[in-house]
Amino acid sequence: MRRHPVALWAAAAAGYAFLYVPLIIVVVYSFNNSRLNAEWVGFTLDWYDKLFHNQEMLSAAGNSLLIALVASLVSTVLGTMAGVAMYRYKTRLLPILVLTPIAIPEILMGVSLLIFFVLLNFTLGLASVALAHIAFCIGFVAIVVRARLAGMDESLTEAARDCGATPWQAFRHVTLPLIMPGVIAGALMAFTLSIDDFVITFFTAGAGTVTLPLQIYSMIKIAVTPEVNAVSTLLMLLTLALIVIASRLTPSLLRSD
């Protein structure tokens, strides 16, 4: 072990503080017995109680969960296929189509899908949002699955084929169980990305459909209220739990950027 200079320690500690203090403030004030998010008055759970009686918020949460479930299921299947294809076969077009949506600013995908759906006369709503979410989640799943395949011993699949397994049998009984942690991690990531997405949802949801992030957006555009802190705290707990599980399943998740 090497010695760390004090200056490095101090600078890194400041970096971690910068990352965490804002989030901690949001959580702490969600328990604060005051309308203003300005100073600590006393402990209360009122804001959570209010939250669970807020019909708009509950229906937004329902929409978000439904979209995230559908989007993560479909994008996990398609993303796993893309990851396998990109790892096994030399394809030119697929990696470009899979990775570009991740690399470009999100707003571009949002507005181009808006034009697309409107020109097709496709009603904007839950379905258009889910279709859009699937498109950007595929890439994240594919990256995780491809990383998992790269860490796998390919000769196992070859051995199965030598023993007479069809390609499908070899995939179903050898490859898939081995890459399963990557597939599950990819699914959890896709679920988190979908339930958290604001930008692409903002353009593809239309006027009548509200998801949790859209609801938070319209609330904070009007005023800062501790109710937003409460819903933020719950949403953070959910997504952080999912990501911690996902990163446990595939430690390479941390390095595959």
Next chain:
Amino acid sequence: MPGTSSHSAMTSRSSERFGKWLVSAPPLVYLLFFFAIPSLIMVLASFRTPGEFGGLSPLVEDGRLDLNLDSYVRFFTESVYAQIFVKSVWYALLTTLFCLLLAYPLAALIARSPKKYRDLLLLLVILPFWSNFLIRIYAWMIILGPNAAMARAVNGVLSWFGHEPVALLFSSFAVLVCLVYVHLPFMVLPLYANLEKHDQALLDAAQDLGANGWQRFRRITFPLSLPGVYAGAALVFIPALGIFAIPDILGGPEDSLIGNIIKQQFLETRDWPFGSVLSIVLTVAALVLAGLAAWVGRSQLGTRSSGALSRA
């Protein structure tokens, strides 16, 4: 490649081709339909005329095809848009610079930590990125709010010097702080991936030759980390360039960036052709800069680490 012992070479090859088609076609078709085609439609829309009630005017009217360069001409002649574009590039550059300054010590500390703590320290950098984007913006609304401790402290000091009180929220300061906050993890990850591979022997050798800490950083660590710096810069700069929610929520009227103008064109003014032109300018700028970062990174990698410096 799968073995061929129980299959003839012919059937194996055709089943291989079938397998390739089977796994690549579904994601390919999906992304062609929901990514490639919408993008092409947007390119086409940029050459059209806006419709009377928003959207696009009919493609063929009175026997004339509606294709023109009007919206491009507008972008290049009305200087306000060029100014907003330059301002967006400037904000994205400042964001990249501040992210680099904050990320370097974090990445260096993680890379020098004992192996068993590295994953945890890295996870701690990534976790905030996985919390909701709007929540991270909202947090700064609280911190910079007019009644919060920070604004009172700053204005307390300012009034000491007889200065008028300032608003921290709804300012370019708020926009920049949040831009840095949101993008910081993107800079730490590639920097760490690079710093982790550095050979400690080089630093020891430099120390033996009498180089002090700053000289070791300046002459060895920093030049070797440049590929990581360029990768991080691309990962921060590109999304920062297209952001609209942060200026929308934390900025004042003068902080509108290109993302806000795009949003305005599509949802408020409903001028799709002009919105498409702005989106295409944004895409081209992002791609050029990403390409530049990749190219510079690769040539740096070629000249610096093919030498005796890196053994990783």
